[in-house]
Amino acid sequence: MQVSVYRYDPDVDEAPQMRDMSIDLPEGKELMVLDLLERLKEQDPSLSYRRSCREGVCGSDGINMNGLNGLACITPVSQVAKRGKLALRPLPGLPVIRDLVVDMSQFFDQFEKVRPYLINDQPPPAQERLQSPEERAELDGLYECILCGCCSTACPSFWWNPDKFVGPAGLLQAYRFLADSRDTASAERLRDLEDPFSVFRCRGIMNCVNVCPKGLNPTRAIGKIRGLLVRQGT
Amino acid sequence: MTQVTSLARSGLADFLIQRLSAVVLALYTLCLLSFFLVNDGLDHRQLVEFFGSASMRAFSVLAVLSTAAHGWVGLWTVGTDYIRPHYFGARAVVLRMAYQVGCALLLFIYVWWGIRLFWMLPG
Ligand code: SF4
Ligand code: SF4
Ligand code: FES
Numbered sequence: 001m002q003v004s005v006y007r008y009d010p011d012v013d014e015a016p017q018m019r020d021m022s023i024d025l026p027e028g029k030e031l032m033v034l035d036l037l038e039r040l041k042e043q044d045p046s047l048s049y050r051r052s053c054r055e056g057v058c059g060s061d062g063i064n065m066n067g068l069n070g071l072a073c074i075t076p077v078s079q080v081a082k083r084g085k086l087a088l089r090p091l092p093g094l095p096v097i098r099d100l101v102v103d104m105s106q107f108f109d110q111f112e113k114v115r116p117y118l119i120n121d122q123p124p125p126a127q128e129r130l131q132s133p134e135e136r137a138e139l140d141g142l143y144e145c146i147l148c149g150c151c152s153t154a155c156p157s158f159w160w161n162p163d164k165f166v167g168p169a170g171l172l173q174a175y176r177f178l179a180d181s182r183d184t185a186s187a188e189r190l191r192d193l194e195d196p197f198s199v200f201r202c203r204g205i206m207n208c209v210n211v212c213p214k215g216l217n218p219t220r221a222i223g224k225i226r227g228l229l230v231r232q233g234t
Numbered sequence: 235m236t237q238v239t240s241l242a243r244s245g246l247a248d249f250l251i252q253r254l255s256a257v258v259l260a261l262y263t264l265c266l267l268s269f270f271l272v273n274d275g276l277d278h279r280q281l282v283e284f285f286g287s288a289s290m291r292a293f294s295v296l297a298v299l300s301t302a303a304h305g306w307v308g309l310w311t312v313g314t315d316y317i318r319p320h321y322f323g324a325r326a327v328v329l330r331m332a333y334q335v336g337c338a339l340l341l342f343i344y345v346w347w348g349i350r351l352f353w354m355l356p357g
Contacts, residue, residue: 126279
């Protein structure tokens with residue numbers, strides 16, 4: 001099988017380039033793209049990428065496989081390879097540190113901006129802040145995000161304005177706390193999102209939904225935030 | 235980056251303006267469409283009568299204003315998406331200003347011409 005890998009070592013290379021490597025796949029056994037990378041690394045130990053859990057939990061091995069963002073560890077090679085060919089690139093739009101490793105600072109700066117933690121100005125109760133099962137159910141489809149960055153780096157609006165548009169991952173988390181019955185800072189949270197960029201740069205293309213390896217739907221969360229903003233503002 | 239040139243300086247207000255103007259334009263289109271479909275073989279006098287009525291004048295002017303508002307929000311967004319230092323370096327700010335002035339001028343001419351056209355119809 002032909003694998004074409006994005007290679008860039010800023011200390012040595014003038015410019016990034018795609019380098020072809022070939023590899024024999026074992027018969028009758030499905031490999032994940034991460035397995036493939038591990039084998040390629042045996043061929044060329046200088047190949048760099050991030051990984052940790054190898055089971056779709058940590059979110060560290062988001063890469064671009066034949067044009068589609070996803071987690072290398074849970075993406076079967078057969079699902080992304082086309083006619084025996086596979087091109088592996090770093091997540092698009094972010095600065096490349098080396099090979100498939102990108103600098104996620106812009107992504108996490110936007111995440112921090114939405115204050116992704118519970119804010120509650122009431123005195124804490126003796127034991128815990130309770131939620132009804134219905135209130136808890138509001139957080140389904142929101143809390144599962146593993147911050148892999150696949151969605152935001154597939155989003156054109158995030159490519160154009162990564163410093164001002166919060167991006168799908170950050171907005172999903174913004175809504176996660178807006179929807180939390182225990183959070184008392186909704187009004188402030190909404191005020192922080194009301195400018196022309198933070199939320200309203202979303203053009204509803206749904207690239208984010210298309211790639212999320214956890215099957216989450218940031219576009220729906222963004223729609224809900226818009227709805228809350230309209231209700232608060234009118 | 236400058237947000238001063240955004241129509242309402244608030245994403246929410248821009249968003250609402252864009253939706254509202256879209257509704258006005260859709261209704262205006264429907265109104266014209268049904269007029270032309272129902273009336274076959276119109277002559278000049280009938281047209282002047284239709285567009286010269288007080289309500290159609292007001293509606294037409296509203297449609298022209300909606301076009302300008304809708305256009306401005308959209309064009310401003312396109313400009314701030316694509317005319318950025320990332321692609322154009324230090325020239326981006328000047329280029330974007332030129333682009334925005336160009337768009338504003340164009341839309342202003344549309345509005346001025348549209349209002350003249352519809353408001354000053356002989357009727
Ligand atoms: S929403 Fe999905 S794609 Fe985006 S960061 Fe979370 S898990 Fe990754
Ligand atoms: S729906 Fe919005 S957030 Fe998702 S990819 Fe499209 S513009 Fe980005
Ligand atoms: S290695 Fe942890 S998500 Fe893939």
